[in-house]
Amino acid sequence: MSTGVVAVAVVPDPRSGVSLWELYELSIACAVFGIAQPDLADPWYELRLCGNATAGAISLRTEYGLDALVGADTVIVPSVPDAVVEDGQEVPADLVAALREAAASGARIVSLCTGAFALAAAGLLDGRRATAHWSHAAQLAARHPEVVVDDSVLYTDEGGVLTSAGATAALDLCLHLVRRDLGASVANQLARRLVVQAHRSGGQAQFIEAPMPRDDDAGLAPVLQWAAERLHEPLTVDDLARRAGLSPRTFYRRLREATGTTPLQWLLQQRIGRAQSLLESTDLPVEQIGDRSGLGTAANLRHHFARTVGVSPTDYRKSFRPPGPPMQGL
CATH class of the missing domain: 3.40.50.880 (Class I glutamine amidotransferase (GATase) domain)
Structure with missing residues (x-):
């Protein structure tokens, strides 16, 4: 030393x-x-x-x-x-x-x-x-x-x-x-x-972008807001397209033009964001966080979270949990 x-x-x-x-x-x-x-x-x-x-x-x-x-x-x-x-x-x-x-x-x-x-x-x-x-x-x-x-x-x-x-x-x-x-x-x-977290891994992502379309992208903002409120449900591209009143192909093309990402990638980004919020603000076990975010099992949550964010859910929680008692759920 x-x-x-x-x-x-x-x-x-x-x-x-x-x-x-x-x-x-x-x-x-x-x-x-x-x-x-x-x-x-x-x-x-x-x-x-x-x-x-x-x-x-x-x-x-x-x-x-x-x-x-x-x-x-x-x-x-x-x-x-x-x-x-x-x-x-x-x-x-x-x-x-x-x-x-x-x-x-x-x-x-x-x-x-x-x-x-x-x-x-x-x-x-x-x-x-x-x-x-x-x-x-x-x-x-x-x-x-x-x-x-x-x-x-x-x-x-x-x-x-x-x-x-x-x-x-x-x-x-x-x-x-x-x-x-x-x-x-x-x-x-x-x-x-210094009143900061003791350790954040260098490999942790600088930011996770989960784009939402502009309000003037007619037909998309309402359906994606609807989906964001139901991330725990088994949503599919067909579900979103039907909700938007579009064919799956047209929905795919318009979402790609509006957000730069595909429907499945958009869903994954939103679910990762939901998992991050739950890790930061609750003491729920990863099994429940996987279920509430729509990522399924704890193993699936860990896989997608580490690949996207760069650290495990446990390490993320250690780094980002604010001081004080956590909330029990959102």
């Missing part, structure tokens, strides 16, 4: 200084690694902020330059300027050089959200699996085809190189690092102090 020096790169847009998103993810790294926790581990991590941001409304002066990334045990890039992601601006050359040198010296390299663009520019993600916020994953994949971009997970751990999606997934990855360094007990206690 070890801690060591954690160097965080501040990568400002020279026109606007530190963005609010970068400040958010920067604060996550500071909260996890920069506040001493002597009762959990002594010494704790030594945090170094590297690089200055003096333009724009939010300015930040640090004690270290980007050259101080070299020699750190862990290097974190919380994000890069919006212009890099949206406008194709190059990642600053001094940051690319420092990341390459830090990696060559044995540092663990970490990105939070769009920080993956910096790691990719330095060649550190070549041939590796990586992630970013799902809304930026397409740009990352297009600009760096040598990177195996996975937009469905919370974070990736490739040993010496780790990446995360944005927002709270960045906190999940930082706690994962603490877990790797200091053990589950320390990470769990720190998570409790």
